[in-house]
Amino acid sequence: MNQKQLRRPFQDAIYSVKNYIDQHPLDIKPIHELITKTHSQIGINLLHRGFRELFGAGIKEYELKKRLEAAARLLQQDELTMQQITDLCGYSSQSAFVRAFKDLYGVTPGQWRNKYAPPLWNRVTNGNVTYIQLNSFLEPAAL
Helix, strand or coil: CCCCCCCHHHHHHHHHHHHHHHHCCCCCCCHHHHHHHCCCCCCHHHHHHHHHHHHCCCHHHHHHHHHHHHHHHHHHHCCCCHHHHHHHCCCCCHHHHHHHHHHHHCCCHHHHHHHHCCCCEEEEEECCEEEEEECCCCCCCCC
């Protein structure tokens, strides 16, 4: 099956499901609920085959990637604990979350947070005196 063989209404349904996943990466739903949520008129088997054909990945694989991208943004904001992010992403254990995150990004979530989260303080030198300046974050980073 290729894009030309997939009729327009089915392509639209598949894009609707993809867009829903993109907009709600932490909203974990079974496939049939994704179809219902997007008001799509497509069968589960055709959705699976068409999604893989159009986007090069299965639906669950794509959802997992989007959830881990959301996790990376949450880690950068540094407002939630690792366990809270693990739970939001639908993992039953923190070790499973760490493994999946490392498989995608090549580093653990803790290493990611240490590398990309904004520092809580800066060292400021004025002449011979060094001060520690606490950073305040007035605007949370967009998710």
